[in-house]
Amino acid sequence: MFEHQHRENSASIYFGFTSWNAILRLLMLISAGMVLAADVYATEIVDLQLRWHHQFQFAGYYAALEKGFYKEEGLDVRIHAGDPAHQPVPEVLAGHAQYAEGNSEILYQRLLGKPLIALAAIFQHSPSVLLTRRDSGIESVHDLMGKRVMLMNMTEDADFLSMFLSEGVPLSQVQIIPSSYNINDLVSGKVDAFNSYTTNEPYFLKQKNIAYNIIDPSTYRIDFYSDILFTSEAELRDHPTRVEAMRRASLKGWRYAMDHPDEIISLLLNKYHVEKTRAHLEFEAAEMRKLIFPDLIEIGHMNPGRWQHMANSFVNAGLIKPGYQLDGFIYDPNPKHAPAWVLPLLFAVLIVLMVVSAITYYLQRLNRRLTKTQSILRESEERLRLALGAANQGWFEISVQTGIVSVSPEYAQILGYDPCEFTSSLHIWEMGIHPEDRSLVMETYRKCLANGEPITVEYRRRKKDGEWVWIRSIGKFTAWTPEHQPLRMSGIHTDITAQKAVEFELVRQAHTDHLTGFNNRGHFMQQAERELRRVVRCGGSLSIFMVDVDHFKKINDTYGHKVGDLVLQKLATVCRDTLRMVDIIGRVGGEEFAILLPDTTEQEAIRVAERLRQAIANAKIPLGYGLPLSITVSIGITSLRSKDDNIDVLLSLADKALYEAKNAGRNRIFNLQAVVGTSA
Secondary structure: OOHHHHHHHHHHHHHHHHHHHHHHHHHHHHHHHHHHHHOOOEEEEEEEOOOOOOOOOHHHHHHHHHHHHHHHHHHHEEEEEEOOOOOHHHHHOOOOOOOOEEEEEHHHHHHHOOOOEEEEEEOOOEEEEEEEHHOOOOOHHHHOOOOOEOOOHHHHHHHHHHHHHOOOHHHHOOOOEEEEOOOOOHOOOOOOEEEEOOOOOOHHHHHHHOOEEEHHHHHOEEEEEEEEEEEEEHOOOOOOOHHHHHHHHHHHHHHHHHHHHHHHHHHHHHHHOOOOOOHHHHHHHHHHHHHOOOOOOOOEEHHHHHHHHHHHHHOOOOOOOOOOOOOOOEEEOOOOOOOOOOHHHHHHHHHHHHHHHHHHHHHHHHHOOOOOOOHHHHHHHHHHHHHHOOEEEEEEEEEEOOOEEOOOOOHHHHHHHHHHHOOEEEEHHHHHHOOHHHHHHHHHHHHHHHHOOOOEEEEEOOOOOOOOOEEEEEEEEEEEOOOOOOOEEEEEEOOHHHHHHHHHHHHHHEEEEEOOOOOOOHHHHHHHHHHHHHHHHHHEEEEEEEEEOHHHHHHHHHOOOHHHHHHHHHHHHHHHOOOOOOEEEEOOOOOEEEEEEEEEHHHHHHHHHHHHHHHHHOOOOOOOOOOOOOOOOEEEEEEEOOOOOHHHHHHHHHHHHHHHHHHHHOOOOOOOOOOOOOOO
């Protein structure tokens, strides 16, 4: 019996032990499952639809995926190649993909009411062109009248249709044939002109040794964006953070792809097994670089004026009715919010007003309580004076009836006066304000007089020694007649000169290239856009230079980067000595500069450019040993010809002219019509 009892106890103990083990194992499985679930949901799965088969045209997205840029943003991106059955706009509208890359059909569908959002324009200029055989004699759009022209459709070929219409070529006089996507139709003579990409079909013709001509819509100032990353309104509304992350990672991928084309080409051949040869992919990458301008324009940049120009082209082609709306179509990566310093400033102003009100109330109570001893009043005033002096502040009081301005000793000291010698009337007080700020201050004073609201205004005031000091004035009317007419304004003046100096220096650093002292690229673009709007609005002329130092890399390799810096600084000095104060100069690349000349015609610009080229060629840069160094520059010129032009177009044309000047031998100037300057 004892043995039987012992076995039962042992079985119970064993059963309890195994039960606890099972529970522990179950808890471990649950924990492991939670960890696994956390890993599964750590990233968000999104789908990206491409326009066509895998090729270098979509290099930035492959780079973002393979280099982990999407993963860093918490995104698990699946890239889908395109085909006739899987096109970007239908896939996004159907919800099969959250993001896609498309062409002008995105804008067209948006104008028809489809909820699409443009996130970034990868190609600043469209690669779509018409190719003709050189032996056909067809060189311009006018030569296509009566000829067989292969196009895709009315939606995606709005740039070609706009080109025909703007050049006065009726579509009824052109034999339009649906595109076969087969370049052999041009080779065999089946068609006279074939729609193609400059990044693709010309390579096949070069391989076959077939001479060809290019009819480019941009030559006729029909300039469209291409290869646009876009999404839907629903995606932006429901996942704004994801949209921002997707755009940021994709543009980072494009930057990497532009800097490492050979690596992406190897990836396409080895992983995506594209049918193109390495030589073909290298040709595609080189041609794409001319359309993206990664060294001149920020990748993904979108100009609202360009989009409006594209929409107007749809209207002119009869695809869209006038009166369209583009509101909400262009994604804003940096929406304007109130600056971070606004709320703290308002809070500080509120505190100051409360302090002023409290002080005023306190002083009024002192005036009513005449029985209090004068010693208490003197102590209170002394404490207030110490507080204001410690804060570099002083109080003021303006009498409406007498026009007398009274100030505290601290305020007099801010202006460099002895407290005993400072007296002022309202007129003298007004004359001490900087002329540029006077109207603002007096208008603020009059508004306060009219409605009794507190004022806050910043302005410059002349000190006794003639220097200017920045003042922040906070005041309010504190005494009234029985008829509710203001009698007296009281407030505080604060010396903010040091604060303003810091603000101005930060602004200068944000806008200036530290080496040359010229505008940096971002500030140049802002000033150029503003000047172009002025010229379009008021009329006048405008020209733009693109200037590049010849053989600058060789200078750096031979003499070192310090000498390279001296070269750029010498060029900056010559530009300042040669050009006008109103001319806007920006350093837009390593050794590349953009110059905007307001109120300057094309012929005047040519003379200025030649004078600048000669001045730079004659400049000498001492090296500290041997002969001084001389440099030359190549200059591309363009001028405003149409009110529809924008800064992106003008810079692109000037850059093309610069490219031609360098190809022609450097040390010369060039415009799009002819060489107008040659090397010395």
